[in-house]
Each structure stands twice: as C-alpha cells, then as structure tokens.
Amino acid sequence: MTTTPTSAARPDDLRRHNRALVLRRLHVSGPSTRAALAAETGLNRSTIKALVDDLAENGVVAERVPTRRTGAGRPSLLVLPQPNAVVVLAVDIRVDQVAMALVGLGGQILGRCSWGLRAETRVPRETLTKIVDNCELLIEEAGVEVAAVGASAPGVVRRADGLVHEAPNLQWTNVPLGAWLGKALDLPAYVANDAELGALAEHLRGAARGIDDVVYIGADVGVGGGVISSNAPLRGTDGYVGEIGHMVVRPDGLPCYCGSQGCWETEVGEAALIRALGLPDDAPRGVIAAELHQLATQPAELMQRLGEFAQWLAIGLCNLVNLLCPRLVVLGDLFTELPPKLIEHVTDLVRKRSMVSRALGGVRIVTSSLRNDVKLLGAAELAFEQVLATR
Amino acid sequence: MTTTPTSAARPDDLRRHNRALVLRRLHVSGPSTRAALAAETGLNRSTIKALVDDLAENGVVAERVPTRRTGAGRPSLLVLPQPNAVVVLAVDIRVDQVAMALVGLGGQILGRCSWGLRAETRVPRETLTKIVDNCELLIEEAGVEVAAVGASAPGVVRRADGLVHEAPNLQWTNVPLGAWLGKALDLPAYVANDAELGALAEHLRGAARGIDDVVYIGADVGVGGGVISSNAPLRGTDGYVGEIGHMVVRPDGLPCYCGSQGCWETEVGEAALIRALGLPDDAPRGVIAAELHQLATQPAELMQRLGEFAQWLAIGLCNLVNLLCPRLVVLGDLFTELPPKLIEHVTDLVRKRSMVSRALGGVRIVTSSLRNDVKLLGAAELAFEQVLATR
Structure with a gap:
C-alpha cells in the first residue's frame, strides 16, 4: 500500500533520515551485524559502513568481531549501541x-x-x-x-x-x-x-513487540488506555490521547467525577475491584494482589465473585476491539494481578460479543510483561x- | 514533532515523491499558480517548473496565464488539473x-x-x-x-x-x-x-476539509464510522476499520445480530429512529425525512419524541470523543436529516459528559455536506x- 506524500523531500534529508533509522534500529533491537542492519533497513552496505563509522567515531556505537562466526569468509562486524x-x-x-x-x-x-x-x-x-x-x-x-x-x-x-x-x-x-x-x-x-x-513501552520492549495494532489498558486508581495503530501511537487533536476509562459502559451506573456516569473506570478500576472482592475500601495493593492470587486456585469461587466484574471488563474491551481492530490487548498495572482463568474467560466473552474479534480470528488478551516499569x-x-x- | 523513520530513503524516491506531492495537491485543492505550489509544498521554483512541465507534456495538467493578475511583474502561470x-x-x-x-x-x-x-x-x-x-x-x-x-x-x-x-x-x-x-x-x-x-471524502472535499482529527458517523440501515487521526485514516490489524455501530451503549438493550446486545446501531440506527418517531416499521426514507423536517419547527414536540434517541446518540459520541479526541464529528446519511436543534442538544450533552470534549474546548458536531455522494x-x-x- 502506498502512502500519500504530505511534505517535500530534499537530498539533505536523506543522510539524517538514514542515520536516525540505523540508530533507532540499534536502540530498539540491540546489537546487530552490519549485514543485518543492511538487510533490515534496506540500505546498501557502503551506506551502512559510512553511517556506522560516523557513529563509532562519535562513541555512540562500538564495533567488534562477533565471537560466534557464521559461515565462511570475513565475518560481518557486530555493532553495539553504547548505553552511556x-x-x-x-x-x-x-x-x-x-x-x-x-x-x-x-x-x-x-x-x-x-x-x-x-x-x-x-x-x-x-x-x-x-x-x-x-x-x-x-x-x-x-x-x-x-x-x-x-x-x-x-x-x-x-x-x-x-x-x-x-x-x-x-x-x-x-x-x-x-x-x-x-x-x-x-x-x-x-x-x-x-x-x-504504557502502549509505547509494550510495543517496543514488551508483550506487544513487533505487533502493529495494539491496545494497552492500565488500571491503577483510574483506568487509562493507549493505542498503537498501524505501528504508530494514536493521538487526536493537539496530540491529546483518549480517556478510555471514561467510555460509558453502564449508562445507569455510578456517577463519575468526570461529569458522566457508569464510566468504565467506575466499573473496573481499583475501587470496583475492591468492591467485587469484598475487601475494605482502603485495602492496599498488596492485599488485593494476595486475594486475587488465592482466588486463582479456586475457579468456582473466582467466577462467583468476579463474574460481573469480568462482564464489565469484557464490554469495554469489546468496544475497543470493535473500534480499533487491534491484534493484541495488553492489560497493565493492577490488571496484571488478575488470574489467568479470568483473563481466559474475558477473552471468550470478547470473542462472542465482538464481530471484529471474529473477523480477526480472535483478538489475544494478555497481561503486561514490563509490569511496574x-x-x-x-x-x-x-x-x-x-x-x-x-x- | 519529529517522526520516527521506519524505512530507508533513496535518491530515486525523491523525484517520484515530489511529483506525487504536486499532483495530489492539484487534485485536492484545484488549480494553483506555480508560486502557490512552491509555497505549499516547500519545493523550490525550479523543481516545480520541471515537475509541472513534465505533467503538462503528458497532458495531466494544462497551464495558462491567470485572468486576474496580482501585483506587478510577470504573472505566475496557473496550473490546471485535466479531469479527463x-x-x-x-x-x-x-x-x-x-x-x-x-x-x-x-x-x-x-x-x-x-x-x-x-x-x-x-x-x-x-x-x-x-x-x-x-x-x-x-x-x-x-x-x-x-x-x-x-x-x-x-x-x-x-x-x-x-x-x-x-x-x-x-x-x-x-x-x-x-x-x-x-x-x-x-x-x-x-x-x-x-x-x-465517508470520513475520507468529508476530510478531502467536505465539512472536514483541512481538519486533522475527524470522526465520521453514517447511519443507514446500520451505523458505521470512519476516523481520520493525525491527518490519516485510522485502520487496525490487516487494514480492517472499526465497527463503531457495534459499540455497546446499553448493556441491557435489544439483542443485535452481531452476537452482542444494546449496540449503538440498535439504539440510533434507522429502525430506532423509526421507532422513536412512531412511524410504521417499513417507513421509507422520504417519510422519515418529512417527519423530521416537520418536527424541526416544533422544539417541544421534537424533544419529547427524540429526547431519548438524542441521549443514546450522545453517549456513543461521548465514547468516541473520549477515545479519539477529534476536533470535529460529521454525521452522515440518515443523520443529515436530523433537525439543527437536535444536533445542538446532542452537542451540549457531549460537552457535559466528556472530559476530552472540555479539554479540547468543545468538539464540533455537524452534518455531512456531501450528503448522498x-x-x-x-x-x-x-x-x-x-x-x-x-x-
């Protein structure tokens, strides 16, 4: 698919563009041979050599002969980004x-x-x-x-x-x-x-690495979401990103401070999870996690206490999947503590209720691999x- | 804001890129002087001349001296795209x-x-x-x-x-x-x-011309939506676009053929509007339009009959605004028949219930200017x- 050009390109932009491309590749994917850099960026070997030589001169990368040699002939030098x-x-x-x-x-x-x-x-x-x-x-x-x-x-x-x-x-x-x-x-x-x-980090270094269309949902006190769409962060007017937690899922639900009622955040945020678990209002994160950890081994009890919570979680996820067609949904923060059985149940509900999920052959839902970081x-x-x- | 490079650029790409840029500009904005093309694309005059000469030789554009001259000196030639x-x-x-x-x-x-x-x-x-x-x-x-x-x-x-x-x-x-x-x-x-x-057309030639972040909603038998985000169409996995009409707005609402219930489409699609107006199930489009046209002059009656319909329309729009932060929402198809008073009322409801709308200083909601085309x-x-x- 071709893209529509929106600005002029000039010869001077080329070198800067390609240098940034190589540097970015090394930053995201780690040490690479010159040959791999050439293959992955589509630049020819002499261009790669000139760019890498320049980066090495400035101390941004170092080069060394790889310890494990593959094939015969002169080995391609390994280019290492220098963290400091x-x-x-x-x-x-x-x-x-x-x-x-x-x-x-x-x-x-x-x-x-x-x-x-x-x-x-x-x-x-x-x-x-x-x-x-x-x-x-x-x-x-x-x-x-x-x-x-x-x-x-x-x-x-x-x-x-x-x-x-x-x-x-x-x-x-x-x-x-x-x-x-x-x-x-x-x-x-x-x-x-x-x-x-959260979405950016999972996309570059976490569970969503290499996946072009991703929704990340974080539940802390509030519920927020970030979207990677066609390999780029989704932003609206003036660079604002959405307030996924204030999507209305239950029009007759509790009032929300945002001026609406029945927001997703009021149904699946920390306070809602505490209510569903029957814990005291001010239960600290550790207590919530311990309770969820224990429930993980009691499937019947789990579904009895968190069945309705799972429904609301699924309705919000259905809406996001129907709107954004992600390949993967990553659940972060407090949601990383949810038992795998509950995540499976939510995934099933989403598949049943979302025609887009079915069109995509089922959207995967996982918990964050980067967790607190x-x-x-x-x-x-x-x-x-x-x-x-x-x- | 800089963009992250994702592919290599080569000198051969330059000319093709810039040619496409000029051609696209003429296609979307219509006849322009060479000077305006230079200013708008950022290309210098000699590059514009070479590109335009080439396009003219191939009969894609024609050039003529503008009839109205501005300023002294030699007038900049007007470049006209040739429709055929x-x-x-x-x-x-x-x-x-x-x-x-x-x-x-x-x-x-x-x-x-x-x-x-x-x-x-x-x-x-x-x-x-x-x-x-x-x-x-x-x-x-x-x-x-x-x-x-x-x-x-x-x-x-x-x-x-x-x-x-x-x-x-x-x-x-x-x-x-x-x-x-x-x-x-x-x-x-x-x-x-x-x-x-619909979103693409409104963005290039209709009510959303020149606006980078737009949501278009069309209501025919079903309800669908298209999104322009940061000046580009929003697409998900494999190029699929979302099914905005199947966002759940009323979890205890009517069952939808999609496997869910209380979908936006079931609450604000053609059938819902016919129900709200109290017309027979098979009322043709003309009858619906006539009824809405008449209600436009009776504000009290309008709100009585379509007040609840407006609520559901507003809840769905709030969700979209909260998620996508558009500058403008364009309502198309059947929605173009909605009385201006009702659109104003819906706009107010969205402002009250959406914190993103407030952050953006209020999101505008208008009906399609391209209507049936x-x-x-x-x-x-x-x-x-x-x-x-x-x-």
Missing part, C-alpha cells in the same frame, strides 16, 4: 508514587529511585522540586550526561508542550509540567499520558524518539 | 442501491448511474455483473480511459485484497469483491468500508490515492 553515549531521564508520576530512572541507548536502566506520594505531597510544585533534586543525585551517581527528559502523567496531556490539562486522581489542573521540567533541568522535556506510554520505559522512549531523530 | 487525464471508477454499494460514477482528476464527476437493490437482486455475483455492464456504458458515454476502481461496501472489509468479510445488512459473507472487480474490469481495484470512505466520492479518493502515488 545517549542517556535520557524518565519520570513516572502516579497517584501514590513517583519513580525515576536514567535510561541508556538500547533501553538499559542505568540508575533509578522512587518515593511515595500522599495527598499533601502531591502538589505539583513540590513534586517538581523533588524530581529535580533526585535527578541531580542520579546523574552524579551514574556519571553520565542526560540528553532529554520524558515524563508520564495520569491525565489528559497536551503533547505539543506537555501541559497536564486535567489529572483528576492527582487533583492537578492545567499544570505546565513540560515547561517546568524543561526549565528546571535545562533539558528538552516531553510529557505524555501514562497509558499512551512499563510507564518508566515508555517515558524514556518518548524522550528517545526525539533525541535519536535529531542526533 | 486521470479517471477512476467509483462504486458505492448500499443495502438498497448501488451508485456508480466516473470521477476525474480534481474530483469532478464525469458520469454516473445507479439502480435499486432488493433482497433477491442483492446477491454478490449479480451485483458484480450489473456493475461491469454499467461500467462499460459509462466509459463509452464519457469517452475516457479508466485507471482504477474504488468501491465502498457496508461491512467489515480487509483492505489488503478487498475481501468483504461480513456485510450483515447485505447478507454478504466472505465476498472477494476486490479480486472480482479487478478481474472483471481488468483494472486495479480497491475496496473499503463505507464509513471509512459522500461514499461515492470517498470510493473515488480510495482509487486516486493509489493511482496518483504511482503516476
């Missing part, structure tokens, strides 16, 4: 904690820290100050130079400038997080919705996207 | 009729025909035969050469080969429409979902996309 050569800072802001990491070229975590948030420490300015302090400590410890910062926030984010328009569970409204981070750290700063970054890695990739394209 | 130079056949298959047209470069309809479908004439093979016969007649009348065929079908279509997987309201299953059309007409043939083509023009653009990219 390009480093970004990743920040994952959640309702109950902030996690930070330095991530190097190739996706390796070079240092990390985290701290808890409570209602009184969740104020934007205080959070920012702590991020800046910890950033300095992390950089000092790792002894690296940071090229950019990527941050994840649980709310409606304007991609162009990283304005957090509304993050209801943090009680943040119109916080210019991107501008603040950029200024305070003196770095290019990028901010995105947490579930969008998913948004941190997504935030790093958000920064790498920009850094590697212009390197 | 590149012609495609567009086919719009609906539940109750087939419409066909020859569409020339620039989007002009050069000839058209249509015929009604009934249950007994809706069989795929018979429909195909009639399309082929009428195509020959149209071509003979217009005296043109056809470069490709684009077709619209109301169902789940696999874009890669134009297989109509399931078109429930036509009662078609696994019809290889793309392969059949291609073989019978000896032309490249492309098939897509009708609502996807929307899918025909969309089918033509589907074919032009391919033809102009390789011309």
Whole structure:
C-alpha cells in the first residue's frame, strides 16, 4: 500500500533520515551485524559502513568481531549501541508514587529511585522540586550526561508542550509540567499520558513487540488506555490521547467525577475491584494482589465473585476491539494481578460479543510483561524518539 | 514533532515523491499558480517548473496565464488539473442501491448511474455483473480511459485484497469483491468500508476539509464510522476499520445480530429512529425525512419524541470523543436529516459528559455536506490515492 506524500523531500534529508533509522534500529533491537542492519533497513552496505563509522567515531556505537562466526569468509562486524553515549531521564508520576530512572541507548536502566506520594505531597510544585533534586543525585551517581527528559502523567496531556490539562486522581489542573521540567533541568522535556506510554513501552520492549495494532489498558486508581495503530501511537487533536476509562459502559451506573456516569473506570478500576472482592475500601495493593492470587486456585469461587466484574471488563474491551481492530490487548498495572482463568474467560466473552474479534480470528488478551516499569520505559522512549531523530 | 523513520530513503524516491506531492495537491485543492505550489509544498521554483512541465507534456495538467493578475511583474502561470487525464471508477454499494460514477482528476464527476437493490437482486455475483455492464456504458458515454476502481461496501472489509468479510445488512459473507472487480474490469481495484470512505471524502472535499482529527458517523440501515487521526485514516490489524455501530451503549438493550446486545446501531440506527418517531416499521426514507423536517419547527414536540434517541446518540459520541479526541464529528446519511436543534442538544450533552470534549474546548458536531455522494466520492479518493502515488 502506498502512502500519500504530505511534505517535500530534499537530498539533505536523506543522510539524517538514514542515520536516525540505523540508530533507532540499534536502540530498539540491540546489537546487530552490519549485514543485518543492511538487510533490515534496506540500505546498501557502503551506506551502512559510512553511517556506522560516523557513529563509532562519535562513541555512540562500538564495533567488534562477533565471537560466534557464521559461515565462511570475513565475518560481518557486530555493532553495539553504547548505553552511556545517549542517556535520557524518565519520570513516572502516579497517584501514590513517583519513580525515576536514567535510561541508556538500547533501553538499559542505568540508575533509578522512587518515593511515595500522599495527598499533601502531591502538589505539583513540590513534586517538581523533588524530581529535580533526585535527578541531580542520579546523574552524579551514574556519571553520565542526560540528553532529554520524558515524563508520564495520569491525565489528559497536551503533547505539543506537555501541559497536564486535567489529572483528576492527582487533583492537578492545567499544570505546565513540560515547561517546568524543561526549565528546571535545562533539558528538552516531553510529557505524555501514562497509558499512551504504557502502549509505547509494550510495543517496543514488551508483550506487544513487533505487533502493529495494539491496545494497552492500565488500571491503577483510574483506568487509562493507549493505542498503537498501524505501528504508530494514536493521538487526536493537539496530540491529546483518549480517556478510555471514561467510555460509558453502564449508562445507569455510578456517577463519575468526570461529569458522566457508569464510566468504565467506575466499573473496573481499583475501587470496583475492591468492591467485587469484598475487601475494605482502603485495602492496599498488596492485599488485593494476595486475594486475587488465592482466588486463582479456586475457579468456582473466582467466577462467583468476579463474574460481573469480568462482564464489565469484557464490554469495554469489546468496544475497543470493535473500534480499533487491534491484534493484541495488553492489560497493565493492577490488571496484571488478575488470574489467568479470568483473563481466559474475558477473552471468550470478547470473542462472542465482538464481530471484529471474529473477523480477526480472535483478538489475544494478555497481561503486561514490563509490569511496574512499563510507564518508566515508555517515558524514556518518548524522550528517545526525539533525541535519536535529531542526533 | 519529529517522526520516527521506519524505512530507508533513496535518491530515486525523491523525484517520484515530489511529483506525487504536486499532483495530489492539484487534485485536492484545484488549480494553483506555480508560486502557490512552491509555497505549499516547500519545493523550490525550479523543481516545480520541471515537475509541472513534465505533467503538462503528458497532458495531466494544462497551464495558462491567470485572468486576474496580482501585483506587478510577470504573472505566475496557473496550473490546471485535466479531469479527463486521470479517471477512476467509483462504486458505492448500499443495502438498497448501488451508485456508480466516473470521477476525474480534481474530483469532478464525469458520469454516473445507479439502480435499486432488493433482497433477491442483492446477491454478490449479480451485483458484480450489473456493475461491469454499467461500467462499460459509462466509459463509452464519457469517452475516457479508466485507471482504477474504488468501491465502498457496508461491512467489515480487509483492505489488503478487498475481501468483504461480513456485510450483515447485505447478507454478504466472505465476498472477494476486490479480486472480482479487478478481474472483471481488468483494472486495479480497491475496496473499503463505507464509513471509512465517508470520513475520507468529508476530510478531502467536505465539512472536514483541512481538519486533522475527524470522526465520521453514517447511519443507514446500520451505523458505521470512519476516523481520520493525525491527518490519516485510522485502520487496525490487516487494514480492517472499526465497527463503531457495534459499540455497546446499553448493556441491557435489544439483542443485535452481531452476537452482542444494546449496540449503538440498535439504539440510533434507522429502525430506532423509526421507532422513536412512531412511524410504521417499513417507513421509507422520504417519510422519515418529512417527519423530521416537520418536527424541526416544533422544539417541544421534537424533544419529547427524540429526547431519548438524542441521549443514546450522545453517549456513543461521548465514547468516541473520549477515545479519539477529534476536533470535529460529521454525521452522515440518515443523520443529515436530523433537525439543527437536535444536533445542538446532542452537542451540549457531549460537552457535559466528556472530559476530552472540555479539554479540547468543545468538539464540533455537524452534518455531512456531501450528503448522498459522500461514499461515492470517498470510493473515488480510495482509487486516486493509489493511482496518483504511482503516476
């Protein structure tokens, strides 16, 4: 299928484009031989040689003779991305904690820290100050130079400038997080919705690697979703990503703070799961996980207590599958604790109720493989996207 | 925002890319001066001159001195796309009729025909035969050469080969429409979902011109939707587009043939509108339109009879807005008959219930400006996309 051209191409763009292509390949797929790079990018060997030589001269990659030789003749040199050569800072802001990491070229975590948030420490300015302090400590410890910062926030984010328009569970409204981070750290700063970054991370480094059409759903206090469609992140007007958790699944359901009622979040978010399990309202994450772990061995009891929860989960997933035709759905955060039997049951329900799922021969539903690091890695990739394209 | 490179660029691609860019610009925006083409494409004047000279030599464009001169000096030549130079056949298959047209470069309809479908004439093979016969007649009348065929079908279509997987309201299953059309007409043939083509047409030539993020909803017997996201059509796995009409909005609603219940289609499709208006089950389109036209002048009566219908319409739209963050929603087919007062009311409901609508400063909801021709023009653009990219 051809694509419709939307902007002019110039000879000067070629080299930069191809350099970014090779660098990106190494970042995402790891060490490769020159021959493999040529095969995978479609560039000829002499172009690859020139690009790699230049990257090596700048210390961004190193080359060595592979230890295991394949076939006769001169072996193709192995090109290794150098983690410390390009480093970004990743920040994952959640309702109950902030996690930070330095991530190097190739996706390796070079240092990390985290701290808890409570209602009184969740104020934007205080959070920012702590991020800046910890950033300095992390950089000092790792002894690296940071090229950019990527941050994840649980709310409606304007991609162009990283304005957090509304993050209801943090009680943040119109916080210019991107501008603040950029200024305070003196770095290019990028901010995105947490579930969008979950989708990005699973797509590049997790359960959805190599799959072009993916929906990621994260359930924390709220429920959010991110979409990879035709191998690219789905964004709407001004770069906003959707609020999947506020899809109405039960028109006569509980009122939601968003102004609607019966939102998916109110039916399958943390509070709903706690209700379904019959746990106290303030049950901590560990208790919920332990309860689910125990239920996993009692199928009858599991279905009795979580049967209705599964129905609502399935209805929302059906809607997403019918709208977006993904090959794979990845469930993250709290949902990673759901027993496999329940996931199977939900998958069956989706297949029965979704004509698109049937057209696709059944959509797979799995839990996140990156688990707790998913948004941190997504935030790093958000920064790498920009850094590697212009390197 | 930079984009991530996914394939190699080569010098040979440049000229083809830029030629397609200019041709596309002329096709979509109509006659332009060389100066405007340079400004809009970002190509320099000598490149534009070479490309336009070449197109003129091949009869694809003509040049003339503009009648109205602006400013002093030598006027920039006006470049006019020649409709007969590149012609495609567009086919719009609906539940109750087939419409066909020859569409020339620039989007002009050069000839058209249509015929009604009934249950007994809706069989795929018979429909195909009639399309082929009428195509020959149209071509003979217009005296043109056809470069490709684009077709619209109301169902789940696999874009890669134009297989109509399931078109429930036509009662078609696994019809290889793309392969059949291609073989019978000896032309490249492309098939897509009708609502996807509605979105494409409104985006290029209708109410959504120049808007990057658009949702189009068409309500005929069924309800379908197409999405333009970041200026490109949204497609999922294998090029399938979503079945927006089968989003569940009323979990305890009427059973739907798709295996689910309370689908949006069952709540706001033609049958639902007929129920809400209290008309006989088999009321023809004209009677529905007349009834709506009359209600438009009686606001109280309108809200009494269509208030609940509006609620369901709004809930589905909220879900789409919350998921896809469009700038504009275009309502097509039967929905174009809805009174403006009702559309305003629905817009208000969406604003109240959707946090994304509020983040975007309110999403506009309008009715289709291309009305009955929307899918025909969309089918033509589907074919032009391919033809102009390789011309």
